[in-house]
Amino acid sequence: MAAIDGLPPLRDVIATHGLSAKKSMGQNFLLDLNLTAKIARAAGDVTGSDVLEVGPGPGGLTRGLLAEGARRVVAVEKDARCLPALAEISAAYPGRLNVVNGDALEVDWRALLTPPIKVVANLPYNVGTELLVRWLTPDVWPPQWDSLTLMFQKEVAERIVAKPGGKAYGRLAVLAQWRCDARIVMHLPPGAFTPPPKVSSAVVHLTALAEPKYPADPAVLSRVVAMAFNQRRKMLRSALKGLGADIEERILAAGLEPTDRAEQVPIEGFCALAREVAH
Numbered sequence: 330m331a332a333i334d335g336l337p338p339l340r341d342v343i344a345t346h347g348l349s350a351k352k353s354m355g356q357n358f359l360l361d362l363n364l365t366a367k368i369a370r371a372a373g374d375v376t377g378s379d380v381l382e383v384g385p386g387p388g389g390l391t392r393g394l395l396a397e398g399a400r401r402v403v404a405v406e407k408d409a410r411c412l413p414a415l416a417e418i419s420a421a422y423p424g425r426l427n428v429v430n431g432d433a434l435e436v437d438w439r440a441l442l443t444p445p446i447k448v449v450a451n452l453p454y455n456v457g458t459e460l461l462v463r464w465l466t467p468d469v470w471p472p473q474w475d476s477l478t479l480m481f482q483k484e485v486a487e488r489i490v491a492k493p494g495g496k497a498y499g500r501l502a503v504l505a506q507w508r509c510d511a512r513i514v515m516h517l518p519p520g521a522f523t524p525p526p527k528v529s530s531a532v533v534h535l536t537a538l539a540e541p542k543y544p545a546d547p548a549v550l551s552r553v554v555a556m557a558f559n560q561r562r563k564m565l566r567s568a569l570k571g572l573g574a575d576i577e578e579r580i581l582a583a584g585l586e587p588t589d590r591a592e593q594v595p596i597e598g599f600c601a602l603a604r605e606v607a608h
């Protein structure tokens with residue numbers, strides 16, 4: 330393992346601080362600092378940006394981000410056992426690492442960072458999708474963050490970047506791609522992690538667009554898309570029956586066919602339908 334800083338190798342950090350991985354915390358650690366530096370670089374140029382990291386654990390990715398020149402890293406970690414290891418990183422990078430001991434689902438990170446902001450994380454799988462949905466649905470758009478660079482299990486990553494016409498295409502794809510450019514930038518086998526998870530992983534990079542790709546009210550779009558995919562095998566005219574007696578006319582006015590299934594409808598089509606429904 331090449332040294333990217335003067336700190337000890339991560340295996341030693343884990344042994345010194347007794348950081349045996351806890352399954353309940355979604356702990357699958359990355360111990361190769363070359364790999365964590367590569368993930369940090371996948372976030373683009375971090376110099377001049379504040380970075381929000383969720384779940385730093387023993388700090389491999391945190392060290393990658395700091396070595397790559399992040400202006401400041403705010404790292405939210407639920408497991409207090411990791412704090413002493415993270416304090417050593419703070420000491421090596423004075424004034425650049427702020428560790429918050431808490432649950433990322435509860436911590437209000439917005440007051441802790443100054444734009445430009447990038448979010449970079451090897452997420453705990455049990456809260457990853459929930460956090461992504463929250464980051465993608467802020468009260469106002471554009472959001473406070475410029476980009477999200479996030480590790481997911483491969484199947485979730487594929488759902489985020491999916492195009493119409495396949496099983497992976499659903500609510501998450503529409504939500505992510507309506508207002509972001511989203512792509513998979515790295516694939517990782519189970520063996521990249523300690524302990525290895527059962528599934529493969531992938532890093533997704535999402536860049537926030539200044540404007541949505543197509544106009545639509547976010548709440549209406551979200552409702553239409555949730556209903557359409559809730560019964561994804563049904564034709565739109567029956568899946569969306571709950572939206573009103575005249576739904577077939579609205580589907581046609583949006584340029585879609587009442588016999589289409591959600592899986593076939595591109596984001597543009599859902600936005601057109603949301604505009605018709607909002608009339």
Ligand code: SAM
Nearest residue numbers: 354357358359384385386407408432433451453
């Ligand atoms: N970033 C480290 C790495 O790459 O080696 C650890 C990644 S591990 C997959 C997920 C980390 O998230 C763990 O350190 C775990 O303790 C932490 N975690 C789990 N649930 C969390 C939550 N709700 N809020 C904040 N951190 C959480």
